[in-house]
Amino acid sequence: MADPYLASDDELAHLQKLSSEYEPEAAGPLVGERQSSAAITTQYADADPVFRVKTAALPAKYAFFRTCRGDGHCGWRAIAFTYFEALLRLGDVNKFGDEEARLNSMGNLLDHIGYSRDIWIDFADGAFELMRKLADSVQAMDGAAPDILLQTFNDFNESMSIITYVKLLASAWVQTHADDFRHFVPMGDVKAYCGNHIEPSKCEADNISIAALAEALIKPAGFGLEVWYLDRSPGEEINRSFYAEPTDHHQMPLPNPHMLRLLYRPGHYDILYKAEDIPQPIQQQPVPAQPTLQVNLANYSDDFIPKVSNVADVMTMIPGMYPSTNFGQNWASLSYDFSPSPAPQSQVTPVQPYPSVPTPAPPVSNSQLDFIIPSHASLASQYNAPSHHSIHLDQSPLTLPIHPAPPPPVSIDRAAPVVVERGGPFRPSMYELEPGFGSALQVQPFQTSIFRNSHFNTAHFMNPDFQPEEWCPDGEYATGNKGRHKSHSS
Structure with missing residues (x-):
């Protein structure tokens, strides 16, 4: 029309209707990334003073939030997303299978309200498939489960399949528990209410829908649900408009359940998080x-x-x-x-820990030097044969001292210092004991009466090295001694 002032009353009424029903085109991701709740404070910096005060206090209690697209499904989408996210936070692989079996068993409720399995199973498969993907990721510990969840809900077809199944569960719960909801619906007609306000497309979740999902989906899984309302009511903090906590078989509250938190602003739902709800990432220390x-x-x-x-x-x-x-x-x-030109090294005075042996060593070829690390004779049964090391040299002939094998073991009564000799190019360690260490403890024969009367004593006639003891008169008549052995050994 060229001139709006010349429009008829019908045309003006039509324009008024279009203006009242206008909805801006929804933009942004279906489910956004988690971000600091300080962004909400910034958003309301120039708004009503009540909103400024409440949003300024929001980050102190709820550190993070996640946006949901306001396309008429934000409430359903927020509840469904936080339900799967709570399963991930629980970290139990078996929980996914238990929840799939429980939801599958609720098919009898859907059958009761007139939805056969052939109708709802196609929508339920989207939710069950997501559960299996998340369970496989949690079991594999690959860290991809949060990305899988976010990508699934940002796919319009997959997310709408899950949302439709969640709506059917809420409708089935309300209709099968009509006595609990009859007083909150117009004219008490529960079936008509579900057909007009829950099941249709682009029908936002209201208090009845949220209460039904809390009883059908959230609480049986062991989770709690609370909705926080940002409005102009008096106060310095946002108000809690809905709260539901899980209970056991005795209707007693479960301790420390995982809570699903929604932020409601008139006509729109977002997701809230406390700081302790977010698992801290593992810091990978560089090796x-x-x-x-x-x-x-x-x-x-x-x-x-x-x-x-x-x-x-x-x-x-x-x-x-x-x-x-x-x-x-x-x-x-x-x-x-x-x-042929080795790196220069500091000159160190060679150490000769072993005495020289008069036996001359055989000449060694100037192209190859073979040496053997001798092993102790007493350890021959415990150690392998010595290793041959081959060293190729391009220098003048060398000779290495060849030390004889160590002496055989010495008997107890004639113990002598044991000298351990080793050959090879290694210098002795500063932590090695001196030769003969501990031999002073072995030269003293046993003086107990049992040993004196046994054939291990050299004074016993049955000993192969029998040698009679000599009588010492001074020891026999020494004052204060009980025997010649003790006086002789003193």
Whole structure:
């Protein structure tokens, strides 16, 4: 029309109706990312003073929130999303299977209100499929479950399938418990109310719908539900308009249940979180690089990085360590190739811990040097054969002292200092005991009466090394002594 002032009354009434029924196009994700609730405070910074005061106090109690698209399904979407999110926070893989079986058993309620299984199972499969995906992710511990949940609810077809199933559950609960809701619906007609305010598309969740979902979906799962209302009522904080907590079989409240929290602003629902509702991410500490192990052998220097496969080779480089059967296998022999121009090293006075042996060593070829690490004779039954180490040299001939094998074990009554000799290119460790350490404890024969009368005593006639004891008159008549053995040994 060219001139609105010349419009008829019918045209003006039509324009008024269009203006009253106008709804802005919904934008943004169906379910947004979790963000700080300080964004709500910023949003109401220039609004009504009551809103400014209440939203300013909101972040102190509820640290985070999540937006839902206001397309007429935000309330249903917020409840369905927080239900699956609470299952994730619980972290029990078996809980997903239990909930699927419980919801599947509620098919009898849907059959009672006239919805056969062929009608509602297609919508229920969307919810059951999401449960299985989340259960597999939780069991695999891959950390992908929150992303799977968010992507599913941001897919319009998948999310609407779940929302439709949730609506049918609410309608079935209200109609099968008509006595609990009859006084809250117009004319007490529960079936008509469900057909006009719950089941149709773009029908926002109201108090009756939320109460029905709390009883049918939330509380049986062990969760609680509360709705916080941001309005112009007096006060400095938002008001709680709905609260439901789970109970056990004796109708006693469950301790510390997971709570599902919704923020209601006239005509719109969002999701609220407390700080303790958000699991803290595990901080991955960077693994420091393993430093290289410097191994010096004679004039050889090499950077060696210990690995599982060469731990045994490292042990052979420690003075006093020999191949042992404790490792299960013989240690592999080492082959070192010397550089013709080795790196300069500090001059150290060589230490000669062992006496020289007059026996001359055989000449060694200037191209290859073979040496054997001798093992102690008394440990021959416990240790493997000594390893042969092959070293290729490009230098003048060398001779290494070949030490004789250690003496055989000494008997108890004639104990002598045991000298342990080792050959090879290793210097003795500063922590090795001095030769003959502890031998002073072995030279004293046993003086107990049991030992004196046994054949292990050399004074006993049954001992192979029998030697009679000599009589000492001074010891026989010594004052204060009970026997010649004690006086002789004193």
